[in-house]
Every structure is written in structure tokens, then in C-alpha cells.
Amino acid sequence: xxxxxxxxxxxxxxxxxxxxxxxxxxxxxxxxxxxxxxxxxxxxxxxxxxxxxxxxxxxxxxxxxxxxxxxxxxxxxxxxxxxxxxxxxxxxxxxxxxxxxxxxxxxxxxxxxxxxxxxxxxxxxxxxxxxxxxxxxxxxxxxxxxxxxxxxxxxxxxxxxxxxxxxxxxxxxxxxxxxxxxxxxxxxxxxxxxxxxxxxxxxxxxxxxxxxxxxxxxxxxxxxxxxxxxxxxxxxxxxxxxxxxxxxxxxxxxxxxxxxxxxxxxxxxxxxxxxxxxxxxxxxxxxxxxxxxxxxxxxxxxxxxxxxxxxxxxxxxxxxxxxxxxxxxxxxxxxxxxxxxxxxxxxxxxxxxxxxxxxxxxxxxxxxxxxxxxxxxx
Numbered sequence: 226x227x228x229x230x231x232x233x234x235x236x237x238x239x240x241x242x243x244x245x246x247x248x249x250x251x252x253x254x255x256x257x258x259x260x261x262x263x264x265x266x267x268x269x270x271x272x273x274x275x276x277x278x279x280x281x282x283x284x285x286x287x288x289x290x291x292x293x294x295x296x297x298x299x300x301x302x303x304x305x306x307x308x309x310x311x312x313x314x315x316x317x318x319x320x321x322x323x324x325x326x327x328x329x330x331x332x333x334x335x336x337x338x339x340x341x342x343x344x345x346x347x348x349x350x351x352x353x354x355x356x357x358x359x360x361x362x363x364x365x366x367x368x369x370x371x372x373x374x375x376x377x378x379x380x381x382x383x384x385x386x387x388x389x390x391x392x393x394x395x396x397x398x399x400x401x402x403x404x405x406x407x408x409x410x411x412x413x414x415x416x417x418x419x420x421x422x423x424x425x426x427x428x429x430x431x432x433x434x435x436x437x438x439x440x441x442x443x444x445x446x447x448x449x450x451x452x453x454x455x456x457x458x459x460x461x462x463x464x465x466x467x468x469x470x471x472x473x474x475x476x477x478x479x480x481x482x483x484x485x486x487x488x489x490x491x492x493x494x495x496x497x498x499x500x501x502x503x504x505x506x507x508x509x510x511x512x513x514x515x516x517x518x519x520x521x522x523x524x525x526x527x528x529x530x531x532x533x534x535x536x537x538x539x540x541x542x543x544x545x546x547x548x549x550x551x552x553x554x555x556x557x558x559x560x561x562x563x564x565x566x567x568x569x570x571x572x573x574x575x576x577x578x579x580x581x582x583x584x585x586x587x588x589x590x591x592x593x594x595x596x597x598x599x600x601x602x603x
Contacts, residue, residue: 229418229463232376233342233353235455238448241383242343245273251308252279254335256298256322258314259284261345266386270313270343281305286314289360289367289477290321298325299334307335312342312377315398316349316358316484323357323375330374342377345386347437347450348398348485350405350458352380360478367474369581376462382455384448392438394483396550399434399450401485402426402457403546404492408467409460411499411517412585422460424524429453431525431542435549468590469495471583472598475576479569480561489552490559493540494601498594499587500536514587556603563603570599 236244253274261267262284274280283301285294298321307329312322319342329335342352351357357370390398406426409419429449436446472495473487480487500515510533519535525542529535544554553559556566574595577583583590590598 227414227416229416230373231459232373232378234379235353235382236379237382237452239383239385241381242270242273242385244379244381245270245311246275248309249275249277252305253281253309253311254298254302254305254307254325255280255282256286256310256312256314256318256325257282257284258286258318258345261314266345267313270386279305286318286321288317288483289358289481290317290324291360291362293362294321295324295328295359298322299329302335307338310335310338310340312340313345315344315346316351319344319349319351320357320359323351323377324359324370327357327370327372327375339378340375341379341381343381343383343386344451344454346390346394346398347387347447347454348401350402350454350461352377352382353455353458354462356462358474366576367478369474371581380455382451384444384451387447387451388442388444390441392441395438395441395450396434396552397483397485397489398454399430399437399485400489400492400547400550400552402450402454403430403434403543404469404473404485404488405457405461405466406430406453407492407496407521408469408582409457409464410521411514411587412461412464412467413587414464414585416463419460419464422456422463424521426453426457426460427521428524429456431546435546438550465585466582467495467586468499468577468583468588468595468598471577471580471586472573472595474580474582475573476569476599478576479573480556480565482556482559482561486552486559489547490554490556491598491602493543493554494598496536496540496543498590498598500532501588502533502536511588517587556599561603566599566603570596573599
């Protein structure tokens, strides 16, 4: 037996921001990316709120939000009886708002509040997940906060908010979507429900991410990628993730590579490791996982006549997509020095093994195997 829980009310499509006009006489804590404030986009979004609401805005958000940001955000409410925590932005803003919401409720603050998420990137799926990633800057470690309590009550998906997203961020966040879908599909917790969500997300990414990257004003591509992000988020919120994210969390805390870009660099190596189709030695192919990757390759139109070929064709498809998006394909190409990798690789490997995402990876990795993946990705 397994259980599936979908809590978030989704408001999707053009004009979805009008949902904000339904809230009246509320005390609202807005947690938003600072760029939205400087660009004026935040004012445009908040103009949908009724004038009867008491609104306080917190925009001191940085990538990989540290614990200190969470504390500062709670304090910014100034003792108000917050009834809505409204998060607007990319994964960092939504993750920070989730953590504020969680810890404030634990302290008896914001006790009656609901959580609303408005993503302005098409990548993290954070608007429909019970995950939040917070950084301990002093230790250089990322901590996943996982609790059903931080699932947003409402998510507003309005593609108008991502039309001006720069091409490089479109690529990075889009590859994060793909990683979410791939990992959910081969997760040890995968179900028919998560499979359906992941399969649709994968098809949308391969068809529409290159279009959104090439032409940011392609409305259809933007809308499809926004939906793909949420579908993949729903998939991994049910099935969880795997080693790709486990390593990305650990290495990202050390090297500060954009999360989606790091996931992309690792992706071909993780696929090959999980399926065990190269340098196998005496170990046989990991048939079940390879067959899952074979299914994805077939979904994308490849012949994939056997599992090993399916895995190779899927890796080729990923590399072709990376080329279309002009993404780096190695840590070295991104700019990581060999000395830096040597300094941190042991620590990264140990942190990756402890990461909660790694627990549902289809192969149970050893420290030496993670080190080998890092070396291959370099």
C-alpha cells in the first residue's frame, strides 16, 4: 500500500494572478526575490491585492537561503498576526518562505497563516512540494527540510511572470525540471501516478525548453515549461529524488554552481551509473533501472530496442539538449579548478550519501562510486 497526498490548489493560466484579489482584510507577509522589487515586477503583482490588506514585504533573499535569512524574514513581520505568507520568485524565495512559515508556526507565530506560492521561474516545482532547501553558510552544508506542513495551500501559475526570464536561467531551471522528472521516474518510490506526471513533464521539456531558450517571447513554450515544472514537482513530491540531487546539494554548497546547471552536468553520469551500462567489470547491468531509462528513450522517439541501447540513446538525447541550450557539460568547463575538486570531493561524497534525496536512488552508492561520478563529471 502507498498513499498520495495532493494538497495545493492550482490557479493556472493567463490572468491567474487575479486569485490574489480574493483575499481581503488579511495580514500578508510577502517574501520575494529582490530583483522583482528593483524591476518593478513585484509592484505589478501586488497590485492584484485588495487595499484592505496589511502588507509587509521582505526581499532580502539570496541564492541557497541561509538560516539567518529565515530568522530575518520572520522578524520582519514585526509581531503582526500574519494570516498569509505569500512567496513570489524562484526556488530560493519560495524555499525561504516555506522555512519561515514552518519555523514561525513551530514557535506559535503565524499560527493561522496559509502559504501561497507564485513561481517566477519554471524549474523548482517548489510550489507543489513539501521540500525546502536551507543552507548553513558557516558549515557550507545544505539541509533539506521535508514536511507536509510546508506544502503551499495555493499556487498561482501565470506564465506572464516568466516571459522576461533570461535565456541562461531558462536553460538552468529547465534542466532542473528534467532532473526532477528523471529521478522521480527511476526512484524506488515511483508509482503509476508519479510515472504519469514525470512522463508528461519529460515530453514537455524536450519539446518546449529549446523553444523557450531560443525565443523567450514564445508564449506557448513558456506556458508549457511552467506546467512541466509543476508536473515534475508533483512527481518528485510523491516519489522523491535520487543521487543526482544528492550530489548537487552537496557540491552546490561548496562550488555555488546554479542548481539546475549542476544537475545538468551530473545527469549523463548519473544515468550511466544508475543503469550500470559502462565500465561494469563483473557487475551486470542494473536491468530494472536500465529498462526504466529505456522507456524514457522510447517516449522520446528513439528505437531503444534493448535496455543498454535505450540508456545510450537517452544520454545522447540529454547531451543534444545541453548543446541546444549552450550549457557546460563538465565541472571544468563551468570553471571549477582541479584543486578545488580535490579539496572538497571527499566531503561532497560523504554529504551526498547522507542527503535525503539519495535514499530513494535506484542504486545504493558507495563513497568511492560518488567520487568516481565527480571525477567523470569533471
